[in-house]
Amino acid sequence: EPEVTQTPSHQVTQMGQEVILRCVPISNHLYFYWYRQILGQKVEFLVSFYNNEISEKSEIFDDQFSVERPDGSNFTLKIRSTKLEDSAMYFCASRRGDRGTEAFFGQGTRLTVV
C-alpha cells in the first residue's frame, strides 16, 4: 500500500539553527501539506502546496518557514532559525484531490529544539 514517508523520525537541534524536514508524498497525489502537533495539543495546519506553489498557509507559517518541492518526489519544510516553541511533531500529508478525498499522513518527524 502506498504511503507517505518522512525523514528523519526524530531531530534534535539547537535554538537558532536551521532544520529541514523531508517528506515523500504518495506518487499520484497532487496536494501536499505540513501540519504540526505540539505535545498534548491539536493537529494544526501550517501550509498546503499545489502545482509547485503554496496554495494557502496559516498564521503559524511565518517568514521562518518555507516549503519546497525540489524534484518530482520530495517535499521539504525548512525552519530557518528554530525557536524553543517550534518543538513539536511535524506531519506531512498528501491527497489526490482537495475536495472529499482523505489525506494520508506520514509517521511524523519529532523536532526537539534545545
Next chain:
Amino acid sequence: RKEVEQDPGPFNVPEGATVAFNCTYSNSASQSFFWYRQDCRKEPKLLMSVYSSGNEDGRFTAQLNRASQYISLLIRDSKLSDSATYLCVVNILTGRRALTFGSGTRLQVQP
C-alpha cells in the same frame, strides 16, 4: 467559536460498551467530513469518511447533520484496541481548504 469542536474526554468505557462522540463545526461552507484515529505519538489515520446519509463500517457508524452542523461517531462493542484519540476533521469549501482538525476525544477501553 472554534472551527471544529469536540469534547476532549477522556471517555473510559468497559469492553463491549457502546460509546458515542460528537463534534460541531462552525463554518456552514464545510464540504467534507472525516473521522480520523490517532494513537499516542503516531500519525492520524483515516477511520472513515462521513456522508450526508450516514454510513456504517463494521462496528463504527458516522452521522452528519448539516442543519445543526454536527457530526457523530458511534462505536459498538468496544474493543481494547479501540483505545485512541478520535479526531473530527472538516474540509471547508471556501477560505482555508486544507483539512481542519478538532482537538480530539480520547477513548480508553478498559478490560
